Structure formats: structure tokens, C-alpha cells
Amino acid sequence: MKIYSKKGDKGKTSLIGGKIVDKHNLSVDAYGTVDELNSFIGLLKDYVEDKKINEVLHNIQLKLFSIGSILASAGDNNFSEKVSLEKKDIEDIESNIDNMNNQLPDLKNFIIPGGHKISSYCHVCRSICRRAERKISELNNNYQINPYILSYVNRLSDFFFVLSRHIKNSDNIEETYW
Numbered sequence: 001m002k003i004y005s006k007k008g009d010k011g012k013t014s015l016i017g018g019k020i021v022d023k024h025n026l027s028v029d030a031y032g033t034v035d036e037l038n039s040f041i042g043l044l045k046d047y048v049e050d051k052k053i054n055e056v057l058h059n060i061q062l063k064l065f066s067i068g069s070i071l072a073s074a075g076d077n078n079f080s081e082k083v084s085l086e087k088k089d090i091e092d093i094e095s096n097i098d099n100m101n102n103q104l105p106d107l108k109n110f111i112i113p114g115g116h117k118i119s120s121y122c123h124v125c126r127s128i129c130r131r132a133e134r135k136i137s138e139l140n141n142n143y144q145i146n147p148y149i150l151s152y153v154n155r156l157s158d159f160f161f162v163l164s165r166h167i168k169n170s171d172n173i174e175e176t177y178w
Helices: 026-047 051-071 087-101 117-142 147-170
Strands: 012-014 020-022
Touching: 020 026, 026 051, 026 117, 051 087, 051 147, 087 147, 117 147
Parallel strands: none
Antiparallel strands: 012 020
């Protein structure tokens, strides 16, 4: 199989189901941003040495593939069980946030990203996640998407924020406050 098809050379692409759209279509922009986040999580995993955190990050990547597939379907939600997002997925993220946050000092100020490579990568993931959330929110105005997607992505940005703090705290690196 060839990697390139030349079908996109004129700025068009197809969504799942075959609908042809512009490459700047909101669905393409939304799932492309989710893909960007997923790629950056892969980079983050390359630097994280904690096996439990890497397992959580891997599971997040799997869910992001599901989200990308759902967003690429333009509202046609006929998927296999592999492509799913449920309330439990949100609860899992919340549980991870709570477990890390319980070990951290109370937050009283805004945190300035930087000063620790892995923590900084978490902040990049957080900000890409927020952009994905904005795109998905706008897409939701065009057609009803799985209601768990926005909640999951919203919670996911919180996860990356807390993970950045957790990593700095674990390495005894002081946070810089605004």
C-alpha cells in the first residue's frame, strides 16, 4: 500500500463514511488537533519514567484515537466497541487527578510553566488539549457529538496540569508562581 494517494493535493480530504470536505473543515481541524495532542503525549511518554503514569498516558492515547474517529465521522456514530467513550473514562481521569492532587501542596497562585522538561511537556499537552476542546465545542454547534467527549477533553487538560505539578513535586523542583 502506498502512503500517499495524491487525493489531498487540492486541499480536500474525506471523512469517515466518504464525505469529501476541505482540509480546513472544522471536523478535520478538531480531529487534527486531537491527533497533535496524541503525538505530543507520545513524546511526553518518552521522558516519563514512572510505569504507572506511562500506562495512564497510553490509555489516554487509545481514548484519543476513539475521539478522533468519532470527530472524523461527521455525526455518523456507527462504530465498533473499540471506538468508545463512556462516563467511566471520565471517572478514570478524575480518579487519576485526585490521586496526584492529594499529594500536592494547595494551589494559591497561577503557575508559570517551565523549569523542568517533563513538566513543561505536560503544559504543552494541556494547552493543545484546551485548543482541541475549543474546536470540539464549536463542532458540537454543527452537530451533536458524543456528550462525553467535551467532558473528557476538559478533564484531560486538568489532568495534564496536575501531572505537571506532580512531576515537579516528585523531583523536588519548586514551582514558579505568577
